[in-house]
Amino acid sequence: MADFTSDGFCLNDNKAGLSQMEGHSKEDIAKILTKNSEGSKFYQNKKQRHQATEQRIAQKKKILEEASPADYNDALRKTDKMLSNLEASRDLSHTIVHVDMDMFYAAVEMRDAPHLKDKPVAVGGNSMLSTSNYVARKFGVRAAQPGFLAKKLCPNLIIVPCNFPKYRAVAAIVRGVFAEYDPNYASASLDEAYLDITEHLKVRADRTEEERTLWRCDCEYWRSLDADWKPSATQETEPTSSENNQETCPECGRVAESIVTGTDAEGAVLELRTKVFRRTALTCSAGIAPNSKLAKICTDRNKPNGQYQLPPNKEAVLEFVKDLPVRKIPGIGATTEETLRALGVQTCSDIHKHRASLALVFSDLSTEYFMRVSLGIGCTTISNDEERKSISNERYALLPSPITV
DNA sequence: CAACGAAGGACCC
DNA sequence: GACCAGGGTCCTTCGGTT
Known part of the structure; x- marks a missing residue:
């Protein structure tokens, strides 16, 4: 890491550019963070640990020389x-899928308080943030950042306290979708899971186009579906016909987009993500690969609200x-x-x-x-x-x- | 000497 | 003006016990 140049007090929070809400350049972000963490206990600690790893590296190099x-x-x-x-x-031979909810906690809070949508939002407390939305990220506000530092980066930042019971409830709905594709899915955390959809794909191959058709509209209507949704009472493998024939959105009146999902992995995952969206009004991203390690890396490729498949052959x-x-x-x-x-x-x-x-x-x-x-x-x-x-x-x-x- | 458990790192969200 | 998590798992190291 380059050592920090201390150019002192040149940066002021009421600098003209900051009020424009355009976000910061990388340099600005680095400057603000340096100014506020230099000399702190946290920084000292970090430096010490860094020196320890440098020592361990020196040992390793010595082993190599000798x-x-x-x-x-x-x-x-x-x-x-x-x-x-x-x-x-x-x-x-396996098709492994990794699914990750997009900025999960922040997305839930924005969904339930729409006026937050265009504002910089983070979830957490003054001492630590769990996640931030994309507006806040432009200012350099990140997960695992203390709230007070984030405020320096982005004075208008809205910090919403964590509401874990709510996130758990949403996660339960999302997991219900996962279970339809792999009853043995494994959660990595509240907002992340691994699925083996190999078996599902075999069954899926025999499904008709009609069975693979989904209607979707991107407006807020789907939020209201959330309230009607009763996970225990519904069998999703056989979508109710009333839902399937819904061609115009009752909220915005637009014709809902009809999607025929393919019988392949891409199709299955598109369907999965659409179901997650319909039941929670939240987006997620997914990676598809022959093993879980690669699947997780793939998830990042088209984030947010996207998916990426790495074909199952050695060359790829x-x-x-x-x-x-x-x-x-x-x-x-x-x-x-x-x-x-x-x-x-x-x-x-x-x-x-x-x-x-x-x-x-x-x-x-x-x-x-x-x-x-x-x-x-x-x-x-x-x-x-x-x-x-x-x-x-x-x-x-x-x-x-x-x-x- | 081996097995063992506690402590300390590293990593993840 | 000062405030940089907490909870989980697994590996490695180390020191005292049987």
């Missing part, structure tokens, strides 16, 4: 063995992964990213290039994890154990099988 050519050879053989075993286990997977920055991989955070960069690894193909060094410096478990990443291999089964209520550690929770060292 390793003999024979050591490198052994490491190379070890990783190549891992790679061939992993390649042999590659499974492209390797191409997809080739120039992917390692930070995009679930399980690789800021620390690991920095460590890898120090070892010359920035993208997934760099992992392969430097595989011997990685094996010398990381544990077997981590090394195997990196090898898996470089091949685009991930977990192809979605388990919803009683024991594991959620997937909170992606690095290890999404392993294809228990590791035997």
Whole structure:
């Protein structure tokens, strides 16, 4: 990270540009954040942790310097063995979907208080924000940012307190939709889940066009559907005919858009997302891929309110992964990213290039994890154990099988 | 010496 | 004027116990 230039007091909150609500440039955002966090306890702490990782990096570099050519050879053989075993286990037969609600908490609050729609909104408290809407993001307001700092970035920011009971209720409705496509879907959090729709696609292949037709209008009408919605009393696999024949929207009078969803994965997911929207008036994004790790990365591609499919063939997977920055991989955070960069690894193909060094410096478990990443291999089964209520550690929770060292 | 559990990191939302 | 979470899981390390 570049060191902060302290140009002191030049920035004032009532600077002309800020009142225009146009958002900030990256420089402005960096300036404001620096000015307000320099010297704080939090900043000191962060610096200390950073130094600790730098030390660990130095240790690793020392190991590499002292390793003999024979050591490198052994490491190379070890990783190549891992790679061939992993390649042999590659499974492209499942269709895995990752679904993520768009700015979930903020979206719920905006839905229920429409006057918030064009304003910068964040959900959370003065000490920490959970999420922000897209207007606020233009000002640099982000999740995991303290509210008071966000206020400096965006003085007009409206901070709505968290209302978890409400979010849980909405999540229950969304999960009802998920269950129609995979009864064993696994929640990763309130607003995120993994589905294996392989079985659904088999059933779907036999459905008529009529059964795959949805009517949709983007106006507020669908909000009112929410109140009528009774999850327990309805069987969604057989949509009620009254709903299906609804061709004009009672609210805005416009002809509702008719969508015939395909029998393929894209069609199924489009249908799923439409159902989520109809029952909650909220949008979500989805990724479709042969394993959960790739699916999650795909979700980001067309966010918000979009979806992206990575085709289930080896060439497409390797191409997809080739120039992917390692930070995009679930399980690789800021620390690991920095460590890898120090070892010359920035993208997934760099992992392969430097595989011997990685094996010398990381544990077997981590090394195997990196090898898996470089091949685009991930977990192809979605388990919803009683024991594991959620997937909170992606690095290890999404392993294809228990590791035997 | 091995198994073990607590503590400390890293990561996710 | 000062305020930078809390809850979850898994790995690694370390130190005292059996």
